[in-house]
Amino acid sequence: xxxxTGELLAAAADGNxxxxxxxVARYNSMLWSIARSFRVNTxxxxxxxxxxxxxxxxxxxxxxxxxxxxxxxxxxxxxxxLRILRKSRVGAPLDFADELPDGADPLDTALLTDERDAAxxxxxxxxxxxxxxxxxxxxxxxxxTYADVSAALGMPIGSIGPSRARCLDQLRRVAGxxxxxxxxxxx
Amino acid sequence: MTHPGDDDLIERLxxxxxxxxxxxxxxxxxARAALATRRLDDELAELVLDSAHEPELVRAAGDDxxxxxxxxxDVAVELQVxxxxxxxxxxxxxxxxxxxxxxxxxxxxxxxxxxxxxxxxWFAVEDLxxxxxxxxxxxxxxxxxxxAWIAL
Numbered sequence: 001x002x003x004x005t006g007e008l009l010a011a012a013a014d015g016n017x018x019x020x021x022x023x024v025a026r027y028n029s030m031l032w033s034i035a036r037s038f039r040v041n042t043x044x045x046x047x048x049x050x051x052x053x054x055x056x057x058x059x060x061x062x063x064x065x066x067x068x069x070x071x072x073x074x075x076x077x078x079x080x081x082l083r084i085l086r087k088s089r090v091g092a093p094l095d096f097a098d099e100l101p102d103g104a105d106p107l108d109t110a111l112l113t114d115e116r117d118a119a120x121x122x123x124x125x126x127x128x129x130x131x132x133x134x135x136x137x138x139x140x141x142x143x144x145t146y147a148d149v150s151a152a153l154g155m156p157i158g159s160i161g162p163s164r165a166r167c168l169d170q171l172r173r174v175a176g177x178x179x180x181x182x183x184x185x186x187x
Numbered sequence: 188m189t190h191p192g193d194d195d196l197i198e199r200l201x202x203x204x205x206x207x208x209x210x211x212x213x214x215x216x217x218a219r220a221a222l223a224t225r226r227l228d229d230e231l232a233e234l235v236l237d238s239a240h241e242p243e244l245v246r247a248a249g250d251d252x253x254x255x256x257x258x259x260x261d262v263a264v265e266l267q268v269x270x271x272x273x274x275x276x277x278x279x280x281x282x283x284x285x286x287x288x289x290x291x292x293x294x295x296x297x298x299x300x301x302x303x304x305x306x307x308x309w310f311a312v313e314d315l316x317x318x319x320x321x322x323x324x325x326x327x328x329x330x331x332x333x334x335a336w337i338a339l
Contacts (some may be wrong), residue, residue: 008246012222013237015222015225016278017219017222020219020221024218024219025216028210028214028215029209029210031210032209032210032214033204033208034210034220039286045321046211046213047216047318047338048318048338049210049214049218050214050217050218050221050296050318050319050338051319051336051337053217053218053221053339054221054296054319054321054336055335055336056221057221057224057225058224058225058226058333058335058336060225060230077266079240080338083228083239083240083338084338085235086239101203108199110209112203112206117199117203117206117207120199120200121203121207124200135197135200136204138197138200138206139197139200139201139203139204140201141201141204143201158242163316164191164193164197165190168190168193168196168197171196172190186330
């Protein structure tokens with residue numbers, strides 16, 4: 001049974017680990033996707049996501065409106081990513097690129113065995129940044145509610161459907177090959 | 188115009204994303220473990236200044252130094268963080284504490300380090316790992332103050 005976000009937050013604030021784990025299960029993939037849509041590497045994305053959860057723990061009693069949780073989480077992780085990007089742009093020595101186990105591009109296709117999947121995944125990297133961000137949030141697991149998408153991206157619920165259609169059209173144009181898309185969708 | 192295949196395409200992308208770029212297991216484990224870092228009895232010191240979000244301050248201080256200020260009531264701590272000179276990937280921190288503070292520890296999700304405060308409230312800690320970090324300041328006659336988490 002799906003528990004209400006407000007109940008989970010209240011239970012987690014009482015120290016209930018199972019409720020906290022459920023919040024993590026619900027939103028961790030979304031946070032990861034947002035971080036990776038900034039093209040930060042895996043270590044930086046991991047730092048940004050972990051910092052976001054730690055910030056939520058210290059603010060558990062202060063989230064008054066559970067509806068806005070996904071927006072709060074998304075804003076926090078985005079802010080961390082922007083800081084990371086700024087840091088690497090100025091070329092400050094806080095740059096551990098050499099030390100990282102993996103600077104993998106979020107759109108690396110090495111793990112994909114299906115050629116058509118790989119081609120589609122590369123096409124995702126060529127659509128507009130705004131569309132990438134929307135699609136990456138929409139494609140997280142478990143599927144987010146439109147209310148969560150709205151809060152996470154700061155867009156009105158009513159515009160998500162039309163934007164989704166527009167971004168998928170863009171993706172189809174970039175991917176180009178009707179067979180490629182058709183083949184995947186028919187499965 | 189909504190395309191009839193839109194829902195299928197999103198589901199296909201969901202499957203590909205889960206295969207190509209899932210959150211690493213360690214990220215989920217760290218998220219679940221975060222609940223244990225709660226400090227119910229401490230006062231939270233909020234971040235009131237971060238040069239990483241204010242580029243003009245970075246230029247003033249030099250690109251390689253990050254300046255942070257936390258405040259809670261009569262306690263404040265100003266930090267300067269930079270990469271360690273001869274050890275890649277490690278950080279050095281120096282700071283100034285003002286207010287009635289008895290002791291200071293630097294915490295990461297994996298551990299903590301105690302720092303000595305001199306008579307004027309200065310402290311220095313070296314060889315810190317990058318990543319989420321916070322400070323805890325004990326006070327003689329009041330609850331301890333814990334800073335907000337900040338990714339260094």
